[in-house]
Amino acid sequence: MKHEEFQELMELARRQPLTPDERARLDRFLEATPLARTDWAEDMALTRLMDRLPDAPLASNFSSLVMQAISLEERRVERENKPMSLHWWTHSWFARLGLASCVALVAVGGWYRHQLGERADLAESVATISEVAAIPSVEVLKDFEMIQLFGKVPPVADMEADLHLLAALE
């Protein structure tokens, strides 16, 4: 028997009595490997010690206390899941969905209104510019150069000749 098999037998023996065949194999192994006898004895001794650990103290009404706690828990859950309660509003997926939808609607509405306002402002600007920068008629443009010339006031020195001409005509 290999050491691994010995370990497996030891694990088995911790939980249940060995069969006669298993016991025979173990005895042969221990006969051939005397050093393993101490391991075996100590392991079985430890198993017996662990088995003798006493149960922890347990209140006689332990299960009643548990069921009372469960009943209280059920009542709490029922209260919180009641529709229209504050907890319901803050925890229910339905209420959250409604709230999220409202927020989304307000946001979209606000954005659309903003868009309308911008368009109105733009239209107003275009109208103002169109009034100021209206293109004049063709007749007006015909004498445009002449009008431009009339608008220019010649220097005083150049006017002397014209003044003499005017005096002569008078």
Added chain:
Amino acid sequence: MFATVTAMAKPKDPDAALMLRAKRGDQSAFEELVVKYQQAVMNFIYRTVPDFTEAEDLAQNVFVQAWKARERYKVSAKFSTWLFTIARNLSLNEIRRRTRHSAESMDAPIGDGESDSARQYEDRDLSSPPDDLIRGELEGKVAEAVAGLPEKQRTAMLLAQDEDTSYEDIARILDCSLSATKSIIFRARETLKQRLKPYLKTGDWEDKR
């Protein structure tokens, strides 16, 4: 054929059948499970949280949490494995809560492992105490040695005490592989053998029947 279908629908594990009823809101079915596992859960918790009042509160909370989580219980899982996973998680939370309020490391043994050996030799100087006293002290030493193990080793050792809990179940509760679980149990047993060596050799453990 209907009988076959019905038989197939009913789980073989009686605990699973009770949990199925509990999932439908049957508290009396759940109470049967509480009565069946209350001692085992209390033993497990008490060896992790050695204060009786706190251990009792925690043990009760294990079942309350199991009730609250009943929708998540799968019939394919062994009920005891699922229950002790909850118990272990709550114990770990309690240990973390305690370490936040103290300077102790989370993985440090609950008891003072270093003083165990000194106390063991000290006990041998007692002159012929009554058998019950010897037995009581010995059980105290064993409990102390187990409490002094690191958390995973302690959990594995306590769960392995139940012959209905396989190493595979323990691996699931510890959330590690089967080979790792066997290694953890091996190391735990070696540590306990060292700490309890005088008691293993002197034969003080033998029942005088």
